[in-house]
Every structure is written in C-alpha cells, then in structure tokens.
Amino acid sequence: MFQIDLVEKCKKNDRKAQMQLYKQYCDAMFCVSMRYLKNVDDAQDVTQEAFIRAFQKIDQFKAEVTFGAWLKKIVVNKCIDFLKRKHQYYLALDENILNVVDENDWKVDDQVSIEEVKSAIENLPEKYKYVVMLYLIEGYDHAEISEILDITQTASRTQLLRGKNQLRELLKDKRYGTRS
Structure with missing residues (x-):
C-alpha cells in the first residue's frame, strides 16, 4: 500500500493504517x-507523544512534503518542548552584533570521524547545540529553525555561526591538543 493511501486511511481514523505508519516510522x-534527549525513556515518551499529536493533526498534512518529513518536524518540536519544560531554555543573543554566515563552510579535517563531530556537538553550549543539530544533522533552514526554537532567523544565523566556530575549536583541541 502506498504511503499516501495509508495517510488517507489515517485521516478516516483507520487504526490499522495508523499502526502501519507507526511501525514504518x-x-x-x-x-x-535520542539525538536531542539522550535518555531512552524520555525519547520513547516524546516519540509516542509525537505520534499521538501527528494522528490528532493528520488532517493538516497536505503532502507538500513527505509524511516522514512532516512527522520529523513534530518529533523535533516535541523534543524542544520537552527540553524547555526541563528548564533548558535558550539564551537570547544580542542581535545588534551580526556577522555574515557562510553556511556552506563545514569543512573538517579528513582525520576527524563522524563520531568525534557528534561528540563535539554534544559539548557545545545549548544555545548553539540545537541550532547546529537542526541545521547540520536535520537539514532545516533558518526559517524552520526560527519557528521550531521560537527565535528570529537572525538569531538562528548568529547562533549557527558561533556554534560552528566553537565546534571547529572543539575539534581542533580534540585532534591537536590546545594549540592556538
């Protein structure tokens, strides 16, 4: 059965179709x-809440993107909401000091592994970590990030630039010690 057929059945409250989509995703x-919450129980709870929310709001799915992309946005939003409830708020940045962001400059030494990059991202301050994760790992643009995190696009760009610079430093320190 095609995905769009499953979604249409879910819109009619078909429990079997809901279970198929659930199993698929x-x-x-x-x-x-897990990338956001780092705790199995919390991740399971948030994932479950996201599916419940998705099935409650499935009439809003217009197939402009894949169902998976639409659902992923709900999951990310639920993760961010969970973190906010745990008092892990994002610090506002002074937007008067702006730099142009070269968003495509993510070059890393070939000797640095993916695991080292992921570990370095985890060590970023939270105000940078989530923007970097949403941009680099999840593939969201600044308009989407600003909506998800409830910050301006300017703040998203600034936090990405600063997070990228700190990420480079963390990777440089990890690879070469504390050279300057």
Whole structure:
C-alpha cells in the first residue's frame, strides 16, 4: 500500500493504517528523539507523544512534503518542548552584533570521524547545540529553525555561526591538543 493511501486511511481514523505508519516510522523517529534527549525513556515518551499529536493533526498534512518529513518536524518540536519544560531554555543573543554566515563552510579535517563531530556537538553550549543539530544533522533552514526554537532567523544565523566556530575549536583541541 502506498504511503499516501495509508495517510488517507489515517485521516478516516483507520487504526490499522495508523499502526502501519507507526511501525514504518517509529524507529527513525526514536533515533531523532535520542539525538536531542539522550535518555531512552524520555525519547520513547516524546516519540509516542509525537505520534499521538501527528494522528490528532493528520488532517493538516497536505503532502507538500513527505509524511516522514512532516512527522520529523513534530518529533523535533516535541523534543524542544520537552527540553524547555526541563528548564533548558535558550539564551537570547544580542542581535545588534551580526556577522555574515557562510553556511556552506563545514569543512573538517579528513582525520576527524563522524563520531568525534557528534561528540563535539554534544559539548557545545545549548544555545548553539540545537541550532547546529537542526541545521547540520536535520537539514532545516533558518526559517524552520526560527519557528521550531521560537527565535528570529537572525538569531538562528548568529547562533549557527558561533556554534560552528566553537565546534571547529572543539575539534581542533580534540585532534591537536590546545594549540592556538
């Protein structure tokens, strides 16, 4: 059965179709939750809440993007909401000091592994970490990031630039010690 057919059945409250979509996407959405929450129980809870929300709001799905992309946005928003409830708020940045962001400059030494990059991202301050994760790992643009995190696009760009610079420093320190 095609995905769009499943979605249409879900819109008619077909429980079997809902279960099929759940089975198709639950592992991937759990992985997304784990990237943000780092706790299996919290990630399971948030993933479950995201599916419930998705099925409640499935009439809003217009197939402009894939169902998976639409669901992933719900999962990311649920993760961010969960973190906010745990008092992990984002610090506002002074937007008067702006730099142009070269968003495509993500070059890293070939000897640095993906795991080292992910580990370095985890060590970023939270105000940078989530913007970097949403941009680099999840592939969201600044308009989407600003909506998800409830910040301006300017703040998203600034936080990405600063996060990228700190990420480079963390990777440089990890690879070469504390050279300057």
